[in-house]
Amino acid sequence: MDLPEPTSRPLKSRTLDLVRGRIDMSHGGGGRAMAQLIDEVFRAAFDNPVLDRGDDQAQLDIGAGRLAFTTDSYVISPLFFPGGDIGSLAVHGTVNDLAMAGAVPKWLSSAFIVEEGFPLADLKRIADSMGAAARAVGMQVVTGDTKVVERGKGDGVFINTTGIGVVPAGVDIHARRARPGDRILVSGTIGDHGVAILSHRQGLAFETDLVSDSAPLHGVVAAMLAVAPDLHVLRDPTRGGVAATLNEIAQAAGVGIRLDERALPIRAQVRGACELLGLDPLNVANEGKLLAICSEADAERVLAAMRAHPFGREAAIIGSVVEDAQRFVSMDTVFGGRRMVDWLVGEQLPRIC
Numbered sequence: 306m307d308l309p310e311p312t313s314r315p316l317k318s319r320t321l322d323l324v325r326g327r328i329d330m331s332h333g334g335g336g337r338a339m340a341q342l343i344d345e346v347f348r349a350a351f352d353n354p355v356l357d358r359g360d361d362q363a364q365l366d367i368g369a370g371r372l373a374f375t376t377d378s379y380v381i382s383p384l385f386f387p388g389g390d391i392g393s394l395a396v397h398g399t400v401n402d403l404a405m406a407g408a409v410p411k412w413l414s415s416a417f418i419v420e421e422g423f424p425l426a427d428l429k430r431i432a433d434s435m436g437a438a439a440r441a442v443g444m445q446v447v448t449g450d451t452k453v454v455e456r457g458k459g460d461g462v463f464i465n466t467t468g469i470g471v472v473p474a475g476v477d478i479h480a481r482r483a484r485p486g487d488r489i490l491v492s493g494t495i496g497d498h499g500v501a502i503l504s505h506r507q508g509l510a511f512e513t514d515l516v517s518d519s520a521p522l523h524g525v526v527a528a529m530l531a532v533a534p535d536l537h538v539l540r541d542p543t544r545g546g547v548a549a550t551l552n553e554i555a556q557a558a559g560v561g562i563r564l565d566e567r568a569l570p571i572r573a574q575v576r577g578a579c580e581l582l583g584l585d586p587l588n589v590a591n592e593g594k595l596l597a598i599c600s601e602a603d604a605e606r607v608l609a610a611m612r613a614h615p616f617g618r619e620a621a622i623i624g625s626v627v628e629d630a631q632r633f634v635s636m637d638t639v640f641g642g643r644r645m646v647d648w649l650v651g652e653q654l655p656r657i658c
Contacts, residue, residue, distance in 0.1 A: 321345050326425040333419070333453025340639065343451060346429050350436035351415070351446035353379050363447035365412055370471040373408035375399060379464045384431065386499050388516030389592075391464055392435030392450065395535040397519045398543070398590060399468035400442050404523040405595065406476050407530055408470030409440055415449040415466055420459030431462060442521045444468075450477065470523075472640055475534060479559035484538035487626040488604035489562065490597045492611050493518070493619040495547055496575040498658075499589035503578065514576045518595030525614045532606040538598035541591070541658055545649045548587040549633045561629025564636040568623045588649045590658055598626060622627055624648055 321341055331338035347643055348356065355363050379395045385502050389397075400410045419428060433596040455617065497518040504505050506512045522541065528605075529536060538558075555562050571586050579586050593616060611617030634646040 307534070308478075309607050312464040321425055323425050323429050323549035324518055328419050328421055328423040328425065328428065328453055330421055330453055330455065330569075331449065337577060339451065341488055346432050347415075347417075347449070347451065350429070350432035351439070351449075352436075352591060353445040353447065354475070355412075355445055355447040363412065363414075365447070367424075367467070367471060368412075369446070370473055372408045373403050373472050374467070375402040375468040376465070376467040377402060379658060380460070380464070381502070382460065383502075383505055384427070384461055386505055386517055388498075389519040390431060390434050391462060392433070393403060393438040393594060394517075394519050394658065395464045395466050396442070396444070397433055397521050399466045400444065400521040400523055401541045401592075403468050404526045405471035405474055405478070405519070405541055406470070407476035407539070408472045408523075410444050410468060410470045410521075410523055413439055413444050413446045414467045414468075415446050415464060416451070417449070418459060418463040418465075420451045420454055420461055421456040428462065431464075431587045435464075438521075442585070444521060473530075474591050476530065478536055478539050479540050480554045482542070483554050483558035483560055483598045483626050484537070485560060485626055485628045487537060487652075488597045488601055489551075489564070490604065490608060490611065490620060490622050491542075491547070491570065491624065491625040492522070492595045492597070492617040493593075494570045494572050495542070495591055495594060496571060496579065496586040496589035496592075499590040500575050500578045502590075503582070507634070508512050509599055513578060515572070515574050518591060520595035522593065522595050523625040525595065525611060525617045526616075528610045528614050529607050532610045535603070536597060536599050536607070536656070538596075540575075540596045542594060542596055543592060544590050546586070546590055547596065548563055548585070548634070548646045549649055551646065554598070555629075555632045555634050558626075559630075559632060561627040561632060562624060562634040562646075563627050564624035564634070566636050568621050568636045570623075572619050587646055592658060 501515045611620035
């Protein structure tokens, strides 16, 4: 975050106006105004001993195990939505990418690109939310960066994160391990996040009481690994939804996947909104759900472990991995037929995460 070196004299002559103040170009210029912004907004929100060193990098003691390392960018619109905001979403999304390897999340970097004129009160609200979300999962925001772009050349705030976690010994989770006979599970209802975001988009005239499912999934994963250490695949179905994620797995593993439409957990509000907007719930984004693939022998134990966790209460077994040289994903429908579940074509839901 281009943290200033510690100094014995004050960095500022007065505090920022965090109620009515707005970002200007000096906040990205590397001088006193930028040091104030970092000190009063970001350092206050992310406070921890590693960050407080004020270095341009973080020095981390990983102990035993393998490192998991991920990066992502968050450009959601609107920035504040039912069930969360871009700050908490950035933490949850990064945690979940690590959790899909079975990793325990440890450290996070955060780079903010802020548009000139953005309200300081909103920036502080986002930073505070991000800091609270990180502390809730046991992560530290240990380094980062801040840039300010001219008015009209951004869209409020963009956030880039990098996350580091530690994978316990013996855990080996990746898409190529899906094999015929395996069972496919989902941790809960699908499409909640995408529909919650869409319901608050300007120009879309429908109402719903849905909130985003944004949540950290490392705890669910730990519970699953405790009863089935040989989980084969974990993925979080974000952009592109369940359909895109399952097609990625099928391609990577050289298998087919068959779903049971009757087993899919989909809320009535999501079905209704998708019918209204001409969308397929399988293509709609999620931010607090995971797909798991495990052996048939482990499936019921994994399902029970998921349902015992607050973020997996509506988990379900939704299909199986099958032999298929064409690597197709298909679904047995409620009408007794079968249809293809293909990749999303084009950009159906822009700025969803």
